[in-house]
Amino acid sequence: MDVRVERTRRALQEALFALARERPLDELTVADITLKAGVNRSSFYQHYADKETLLADALDAAAEQAGASLPRISEPLPGPPQALFDYLHHFDANAEVYRRVLGPHGSAIVMARLRARIEAIVRDGITASGAGVFEGMPLDVVGAGIAGSALGVIQAWLERDPRPPVETAAEWLWRVLLGPGDAWR
Structure with missing residues (x-):
């Protein structure tokens, strides 16, 4: 990718x-964003639709920068993998933003992207x-159910006051x- 393109995207x-840490997404305008980023409005629309x-x-x-990736689990584990802790630490560090985007007036695009991932x-x-526990079920249905459950738990955790620790x-x-x-066993 062109260095200028990357620099502009990163600034935006x-x-x-x-x-978004300061106020709800629906209160932000493209003008606010471009002013803060130091780029013009046409640059915004060259890179993003909205x-x-x-x-x-x-x-x-931000998740990649924090080294937070969702864990890939292919065998039974005795407890949550470290990658899950890392990912939840990312949510915790950015809790205010995630509360806004995952909440009732949040971002459908962000939610869809998290769900798809x-x-x-x-x-x-x-x-x-190779576990047969979901045999006979379409994988997209299983994936949707588990993703919905995971996002539900994350959202409920982020909304708690005080928020419990990542652990x-x-x-x-x-x-x-x-x-x-314990479906793995």
Whole structure:
């Protein structure tokens, strides 16, 4: 990718991310974002169709920068993997932004992107594990169910006041994902 393109995208992402920490996304304008980023309005539209797509990219970039990736699980584990803790630490560090975008007046684009990422990891993990626990069920249905559960737990955790530590959220998420029968065993 062209260095100038990358620089402009990064400036826009950082500007929106900073503004989204301060106030709701629906109160932000493209003018606010471009002013904070130090670019003109036409530059914004050369890179992004709307501010929600920009926010989704900004959150992806922030997660990557934090080294937070969703874990790929292909075998039974005794507890939550470190990658899950890392990912939840990213959510915790950016809780105010995520509360806004995952909440009732949040971003459909960000939610869809998170859901799609989790669904893909679930499908890959189930395929790699060879576990027959979901045999006879379409993988997209299983992925959608697990992604919805994971996002629900994350959202409920972020909304708690005071918010429990990441370790608690990881345990809750792990228990919800494994279910009462511990599907891996």
